[in-house]
Amino acid sequence: MKAISLFSGGGGMDFAARSLGIDVLFANDVIPETELTFASSFPETDFHLEDIRQISKFPSVDLVTGGYPCQSFSLGGNRNPANDPRTFLFKEFARVVDTVKPKYFVAENVSGLKSIQDGNWLKLQLDTYNEIAGVGYNIATAVVNARDYGVPQRRKRVIIVGVRKDLGVYYHFPKPTHAKPDIAAKKGLLPYASHGEAIRHLPLDVPGEYYERPHDPEGNFSWYYMSRNRKASWLEPSYTIVANFRHTTLHPASPTMKLLWSNLADGWKQKWEFSSEYEHLLHDPTLPVLEKPRRLSWREAALIQTFPEGYEPAGKLEKKFEQIGNAVPPMLMRAILQQIVSGEGLLQFPSEHEQYLTVGKQLSLLSEEQDIEPIES
Structure with a gap:
């Protein structure tokens, strides 16, 4: 199979494609560092550092993938999509699909897309894909959580998959392979992956690879940062690996945080401190500890995102975290693409809980807690 990668960023979709034997012929982004990242990781790909709105020629391929900008739909964003020009870049993704008419397309966005303004922005995107002229596409969409597929990270995303109608099949999402330990044992699944174990082999002393606040009177961690529960077990x-290196969560070997006092009603302030306790040692006293707490390094964040060992995005520290x-x-x-490549997820009938046969009717199926197969109730 051959593919076009749009809004390619650090290449997350493209590493997955290549691992399945898909040849990524064409990639695109506007962030300068991504061109250098692709030159290092995907030297065989024709990379275009250019606004997608200015590109009109594309190779003939079987698949188009892309994670168009999500900031206006994110729970951490401004939540005002109509006034953010990035909101409408999904139309450029649709334009490329309409131009190339691949057999399949896969689009990704934040889970907030399904809830903001009662799902109307998601409906607009799906309507746009449904209106692609000519062959048309059977469209499936679902909210997936990366942890359910072996990623050592909680990360919910909306995935939209289109299959060209003349192929006569519908896409079905893969069933979860991982769950909470007690549920996993009952259902024959694997337990959720530990993010601590994913990075345990890396050195703890890595100055310059994580964000610090030098010369700040509040120290390395503001009260607001501390108040947001930044330490996962x-x-x-x-927790979700974010693109802003200031808000990256704590390394799991850091000591436990304690709230000393809170006065949010008068000035929005709290006082936190790190204790001398390490709760992870209760599970295994041989686990490493950080006497001085710190945020995750870019290298640790990349492994938690399941980038391969040795991956290094180009640019300064801030840009590394942005791409990761x-x-x-x-x-x-x-897991998403494997369903296409193997054919296991291409069936002659739609799935009741995944398929947007009529866009408006199906929107209600994207509830906050719905997984592909409800394994937790």
């Missing part, structure tokens, strides 16, 4: 998946945090975890995207 060693044995569990991490904005990426689709390769392991998650591999």
Whole structure:
């Protein structure tokens, strides 16, 4: 199979594609560092550092993938899509699909897309894909959580998959392979992957690879940062790896945080401190500890995102985190694409809970807690 990669970023979708034997012929982004990242990781790909709105010629391929900008739909964003020009870049993705008419397309966005303004922005995107002229596409969409597919990270995303109608099949999402330990044992699944174990082999002393606040009177961690529960348990998946290096979560070997006092009603302030306790040692006293707490390094964040060992995005520290945090975890995207490459997810009938046969009717199926197969109730 041959593919076009749009809004390619650090190459999360493209590592997944390549691992399945898909040849990524063409890639595109506007962030200068991504061109250098692709030159290092995908030297065989024709990379275009250019605004997608200015590109009109594309190779003939079987697949188009892309994670168009999500900031206006994110729970951490401004939540005002109509006034953000990036909101409408999905139309460029649709334009490329309409131009190339591949057999399949896969689009990714944040889970907030399904809830903001009652799902109307998601409906607009699906309507746009439904209106692609000519052959038309059978469209499936679902909210997936990366942890359910072996990624050591909690990360919910909306995935939209289109299959050209003349192929006569519908896409079905892969069933989860991982779950909470007690549920996994009952259902024959694997337990969620530990993010602590995913990075345990890396050195703890890595100055310059994580964000610090030098010369700040509040120290390395503001009260607001501390108030947002930044430390996930060693044995569990991490919290979402974000693109902003200031808000990256704590290394799981850091000591436990304690709230000393809170006065949010008068000045919005709290006082936190790190204790001398390490809760992960209760599970295994041989686990490493950080006497001085710190945020995750870019290298650790990349492994938690399931980028391969040795991967290094180009640019300064801030740009490394931006490319890593904005990426689709390769392991998650591999599970999505594997359904196409193997044919296991291409069936002659739609799935009741995944398929947008009529866009308006099906929107209600994307509930906040719905997984592909409800394994938790």
